[in-house]
Amino acid sequence: MNNFLSEELKTEMKIEPYQKKIWDLLNENNLLIIHPESGSINKRIEIIKKFKNQIYLVEAIDGEDFYKISRNFDKSTPDNIYNTIYDFICKVFRKIECTY
Structure with a gap:
């Protein structure tokens, strides 16, 4: 680039x-x-x-958020899977405004 x-x-x-x-x-x-x-x-x-989004954020795979997200998916059930996915999207795609 x-x-x-x-x-x-x-x-x-x-x-x-x-x-x-x-x-x-x-x-x-x-x-x-x-x-x-x-x-x-x-x-x-x-x-x-x-820097006008010309730099990309690279996260370590051992970051705390990765473990939290993984645990949330491991604990998810058919009743709360949509909430788990929503939480995941809010954490990963930070430009999305999430309301809880």
């Missing part, structure tokens, strides 16, 4: 020095960015939004 953001726009957006460096690196192949506060998914989502 190639990224093109003008220097004028970078200045207008009041981009921090580290953000400018990341914008410049987005043109590279195989770029991996590790956020220092990796325990909170919300901090990583903020970074993705700052």
Whole structure:
């Protein structure tokens, strides 16, 4: 994926020095960015939004949410499977507004 953001726009957006460096690196192949506060998914989502969704979130398969979701499916019954699926969708697809 190639990224093109003008220097004028970078200045207008009041981009921090580290953000400018990341914008410049987005043109590279195989770029991996590790956020220092990796325990909170919300901090990583903020970074993705700052870079106009040009960065993709990769979660570790041993993350706490994966275990919770798996347990919920293991415990599901025919009576609550739709609620389990709904909870799963709300956790995985964060752009969906869920109401409980």
